[in-house]
Amino acid sequence: MARVAVDVVIKPEILDPQGKAIVAALARTGHPGVSSVRQGKHFDLEVDDSVTDADLEEIAENLLANPVIETWTITRLQDADAPVAR
Amino acid sequence: MARVAVDVVIKPEILDPQGKAIVAALARTGHPGVSSVRQGKHFDLEVDDSVTDADLEEIAENLLANPVIETWTITRLQDADAPVAR
Amino acid sequence: MDDHPPAGRRRPGGPVTSGSGAPRIGVVTFPGTLDDVDAARAVRYAGAEAVPLWHADGDLKDVEAVVIPGGFSYGDYLRAGAIASHAPVMRSVVDAARGPRKLPVLGICNGFQVLCEAGLLPGALMRNAALKFICRDQWLRVENADTAWSSRFDTGAEILVPLKNAEGRYVADDHTLDELEGEGRVVFRYVTDGAQDGATNPNGALRDIAGISSADGRIVGLMPHPEHAIDPLTGPTDDGLGLFLSALDAITGAPTLTGASS
């Protein structure tokens, strides 16, 4: 068993209206110091040991992200049993 | 200028219909080794140096996450100018 | 009915055939598909037989065209259409559309998203710029009346059909967009001038694109819902029927620009 985090973000050239809306809301609520926000997705996976890095790459590319609009990073975390700072 | 990542995840006791749907889809498409997926949000922020950790905490709690059903982690990354592995 | 806005300038034409021997048009249902009954009704109104196709079954049952209807397949939790694009029925649809038969395929709303996710159409659909679900009657301009799903219209005709979605913002890179425009593959565009409230399109779609086609014009995807505009009793107009009548022409080999009528 392993824990894997996959972070999916929208490519920089593509408009992210959510991010823009958040920046505007932050400015209104007294946080003008935040100059940019991009919103993406975060996945926490629990996978058994048969799942290879190549499998993870395929899972991210074919399902978790859409390569037309998004990029992703995959991070293997420590064992699922060990508490993860979260 | 600094880069900050905020990952927001649904509390473990709360239903995550997204994650459920993804696990089922992965099993169908030949990835039965993924036993659990929790889907959350990932935010990439660019903040200027006036933004303190306490500010970030407040931003996450009041805007990026819904404390009723979600928890979050805040990670300061290296300088915005330095390339970030992504 | 006389109590509705004027119908779009559509080339007239009624059902080609009906009853037994009518062309068979498949309507796909995924778990979470919602507008399959509407799509099947539109197919019937056009004079064809609607054949239900189940997501888990790769058998296309000898249909001569396929409609992938709207809804929220698998909840659309990950990305709209992402999970559905991997269903067995989609593998068959992709093969039949790309194969020698060049099966005509129409993706409406979620169906459009599925076609993009399956790689049959370029680009992607993203969250509406206003970040809200939007349901309203929307004018569209027919930009290309030479596809399998738009031949009953005149190029430049304007039609009024419902639009309803949360993720309808069409995006693609500039190169792809230029290619689509250059090849006449932008089939429907949001009408943003004149009567509309405000000058922008409803969801922030690049170049006001509401629907596109494959290079051969056999596969069309669009966000608005022609199947909800087949009878002024239940929709704003019956303008949407034109897409389904067009498909009948494509199936029966009727010359595209003359329009068959019974």
Next chain:
Amino acid sequence: MVEEDGVGSSGDTVARAEQTPDQPQPYRELGLKDDEYARIKEILGRRPTDAELAMYSVMWSEHCSYKSSKVHLGYFGKTTTAEMKSKMLAGIGENAGVVDIGDGWAVTFKIESHNHPSFVEPYQGAATGVGGIVRDILAMGARPVAVMDQLRFGPADAPDSQRVVPGIVSGVGGYGNSLGLPNIGGEVVFDASYAGNPLVNAACIGVLRVEDLHTAHASGAGNKIILYGSRTGLDGIGGVSVLASDTFAADDPAAGTTGSGGSRKKLPSVQVGDPFAEKVLIECTLEVFHAGLVVGIQDLGGAGLSCATSELAAAGDGGMHVELDAVPLRAEGMTAAEILSSESQERMCAVVTPDKVDAFLAVCAKWDVQADVIGEVTETGRLVIDFQGQTVVDVPPRTVAHEGPVYERPIARPESQDALQADTTASLARPELSELRELVLRMIASPNLCARNWITDQYDRYVRGNTVLAQPADAGIVRVAESYGADSGDGPERGVAMATDCNGRYTQLDPYAGAQLALAEAYRNVGTTGAVPIAVTNCLNFGSPEDPAVMWQFSQAVRGLADGCAELGIPVTGGNVSFYNQTGGTAILPTPVVGVLGVIDDVRRRTIPGIGHDTGESLILLGE
């Protein structure tokens, strides 16, 4: 206090309850009064187990037992004549009222409140409110065909409204849209009294064949109880977490501790909806109905399995035996009380004869819906629930489901009522003629009168292609046969219309007349579409029943509505009461939302709303 011998993993059992009669229990934290707790002990002849206490406390709550409203609601029955009842197939007491509309068709409809959850978590509260009412309609054997929503918010410019309004609207839309149910109407009202207590009422209409009417009952010893739909998790458990066994005592030292020892850390009472799961649940349920695979069925809403098992058993002719270990869980280490109290969404409970179990499970498998046999109907007359090899519940089911306390709360017309009524518009300055234009503009721009498109544009009114009228019409109409999936042929197509209305200010001025005005408005709104009104439902939103002034408003409103219905000759077929809608000590405006259902024989003859379709139209004023 934790017993020396500790509690096994199965927690408190009947055997243990018999041995430890004096163990203190946190019944007050669970909302039970001293005398209510005493009555439970009397019924059982011992102290209740934790699981039993959880069941009784939730089933005897105001929300489930109608303990303050029951004595008043009886008036609806008294004023409903046999003639008014002639088309009623199911009425007050069932999940939802059902009326016969001819040619073998029946329609069921109901409004429910989800006010408090929507304040805590606007999106999910509103979403699960829609989900809950849809399952109510489904449990009658009907295909849900349309939804409506009645919303009350604080002032539009109040800071909290910016959290509450968009959240609730997108929750109603998010769930209903994903479910494929057209939204055919509703209401939006802004008033300061709702600032800390918005109202989210959701209505659903369902269509069925008369012969398919199902009521919730578990009869026939040996019949199996099948729980199907989503897994059961810790969501929505809220207060019951005070009962969690000491296994979790160390979990969170900061959490409030209670009489029964440590507690699991306070769990959120928020439920998260999964409309996709509900959509497949609907299709799956309709398929098992039509295949003739169910004897009885019950949705799981508030009070979860506690409610489903006790109500099914109480309505049957015997008893019921349930194995809680068979309930599929989403969280580890859940106690019996938690499993019974969980309000996890998108679940249903069916009673199935043994020979049809396999066929039932096969339909569920087709739709990818989890289904498990969790028990069976017995002849013991008792509801017995086992968990981890021990009996944790052994009760007469009627005492849980139907024999809760009934209160005659004190009623007092508030002294301020006279002054309120005396304060008429006579004292207001009349605008000068020159101010009229500005006044009209101000009025139509005001939150309570302006266009509702910002809200209604977020709702799908087209899905399934049967919506004949929706916004901006005064009543929505859907056609019946095609909504159900039947071919409507070439003849006239029958439709069903619904409108809901309520003016809280009028009701505050005179609760009796206010309720009648709401009824009259909804009745007119249905009538003006061309439909004939045939039945009434309601959702009575009020403040605290412990406030005699609120009880006075309530009793007056019920009487006004019942008398009005008798006058119009149409029955109240069901309703919902929501009390304790107040911020601090201040109650909301009394808000008895009234829904009127109508039938139109040919939907093509409906009246399109509005004036000015053609030049030269005449305006005719009817009435005084």
